[in-house]
Amino acid sequence: MTGLRSADARRVAREVLAAQDVGERVLDDVLTVVAELVTNAIRHAGGVTGFRVRCLPDAVAVEVSDASPLLPVSPGTPASTPGGFGWLLVNKLAHRTEIRTGRDGKTITAHLPLGAPAA
Template sequence: MRPRSVAPNPPPGTSCARARDYARRVLAEQYAPPSLVADVLTVVSELVSNAVRHAGGVTGFRVTVRAGQVVVEVSDRSALLPHLGPPCPHTPGGFGWRVVKTLAPSTFVRSHRTGKTVVAALPTHTGRPPAP
């Protein structure tokens, strides 16, 4: 895949479905393998749904293809940082951040004046990273 950032990005307040459609288009232009597309769409779904559910909605969204990685950035209005809670198989939810960190192990959060941006970098190689 060739390094490239695709514009324009979806507008703030985007939904999970719209964000996935956008990511799918970016990856199709790069001829990304199906397994990478599936992983990126999972990360997009988790980050966007968490921003909507817990952080007042999406204020920014971007998917960038770089050498060796696909970077997903989701911004929201909350200063609260995501965290890994203890696994509770009998409680619904609470697995999204663990999934994101498994698929994109170099994920980090950038805090800013208006909230935060979660930056998840997925490697483009075919092997999956080990679980955290």
């Protein structure tokens, strides 16, 4: 999986969702989350070690693994550290995010609702 680029991951996600009846809004949100998680794994964690997109009964699960044990940071933590806005966006678009850590790094799973987003 090392060497997976954001464009490749978005193509895979688009293929997985093509067989589902998802609206453009859901597709756009999933592609944004895929791009953010994969790009962050490449920039900050040495690359992607695992990638999967699954359609669940009420959500789309985007799963990205990397070899770094470091957790994503939110903006302003600390204020002198740049970045974190992609992680903020992922959490805004997903109704739930999970981070599993282990000996080989971490896996982030973002669950995006299939229904209309809450107002």
